[in-house]
Amino acid sequence: MVRLPLTPEEVERGRRLGEILRRERGQRPMMLTALQAGVSPETLRKIESGRVATPAFPTIAAIADVLGLSLDALWEEVRCFDTARPDVAGGRQRSIS
Template sequence: MVAIYRYSYTMPRRRLDADSQRRGQRLVSRLTHARRSSGRSAEAVARSAGISVETVRSIEKGRTITPEFFTVAALATELGLSLDELYHHSRQPAPEERPDPPPQTVPGMPRTPPASGPLAGPRTSGRTPHH
């Protein structure tokens, strides 16, 4: 009896930073939304795309937030999405991730109060006083 051993080597994946995780989540969100909007089941899309239904479920449930390129390409093609669209969607922060806009100012009012009055201190002209 001859034993056959199968060796497989996978590249170690580096830990994703928070920004990369958010981009991956936005990508997954867009793929999931497109599939649900199409009215098709995960099984039907997986079968047509030539990938396993477990892969589609893993992506949609967030267990896989950085799927392989060819998996994304197959799903995008099947769902009628361009890779450009997916890329740009994943790079744009969702509304809840965008920073708050700067506070509004009243037209005609200065942003900061002028340095005058009893608490502002003496004004100097930049010259050294002569004694």
């Protein structure tokens, strides 16, 4: 199966997701977070750096669970600057913490 190239919006959304997860992880060791979430440290590193723009839902759900994040709040913050969505355009941001 051929995978379509990601749109610039998808790439940006992946970058924001990684940035949020990194911020929420704070000083918590990457290795500990990854192991508790059941993912490899390299996978977590790639997600946090934005290199994996569209990670699998179960992966994000597991990481969010370990960090104590609500998936609803996480998604709201990820999409808050999505200019392609008129209902969220304008850059309102909602903090997770």
